[in-house]
Amino acid sequence: MSTHVEPSVPLSYREKLAWVTLVVSLVVYGMYFGGVLFVGPDPQIGATLGLFIGTVVALVVGMAVSHAVVAVSTPVERKDERDAAVELVSYRNAYWVLVSSPWFTLPAALSWAGASSTTGAGPFVLVGHALFACLVLSEVTKLATQVVLYRRRE
Amino acid sequence: MAKGTDPTRSVGVPEAESTGRRPVEPGTGQRPVPHRALDPRKPLVVTNHIRRMRFEKGEMTQQELADLVGVTRQTINAIEGAKYIPTLELAFRISRVFGVGVEGVFEVG
DSSP states (O other): OOOOOOOOOOOOHHHHHHHHHHHHHHHHHHHHHHHHHHHOSOTTOHHHHHHHHHHHHHHHHHHHHHHHHHHHHSOOOOOOHHHHHHHHHHHHHHHHHHHHTHHHHHHHHHHHHHHTTOOTTHHHHHHHHHHHHHHHHHHHHHHHHHHHHHTTTO | OOTTOOTTSBOSOOOOOTTSSOOOOTTTOOOOOOOBOOOTTSOOOEEEOHHHHHHHTTSOOHHHHHHHHTSOHHHHHHHHTTSSOOOHHHHHHHHHHHTSOHHHHEEEO
């Protein structure tokens, strides 16, 4: 019997990408929706617009830096069949979250608008936040599914 | 399927020699595994001998095998650990590396 010991398997390039994208998304979007809750229904849209632009900038910078770090530290690998299989399942899960989450977020947003007696553009802004939350939830679901499937039974 | 038929019953099992052992398949030097119909009610369990065959082939590393068949080392590791069932194409590529048929590398139980 050979005494050759296979070194431990490091994370693959795409698994690392999934991790950093998930972390950056959670941080940036968490700050965004935290700001939304802090600002509250905004009839003037101004504060909300500033928050949204800041989030986009933070997201772009965060993704660029994190992806660059991963690309430098890990050899870039072509997507193989296992990566494709993981991606298929993750997109499927994200789809179900995307189509079902508006049923929960929209009523919540409209209830908040009604409870706070906001006027003007406030209710529309809240609806916009709710729909954006659905997109964020589906994206986070996709990334979390990838991370779980890559690490399954390891 | 006929009523009362056991789906896992052996079918097409070649007759044993007088010694009681299954005859060796010409060209491969292997004794074929009796073909049993798989029970569709049970999940498929696919095991493999890739790790042993790598060691027997000059202590080939997972990375070397991965490069030969066009996947990542992590995929080979997942296949060896039975955490991922490869596609038919990849199974054929792996078995070609070792010079045997697919059933020489993978087993279904």
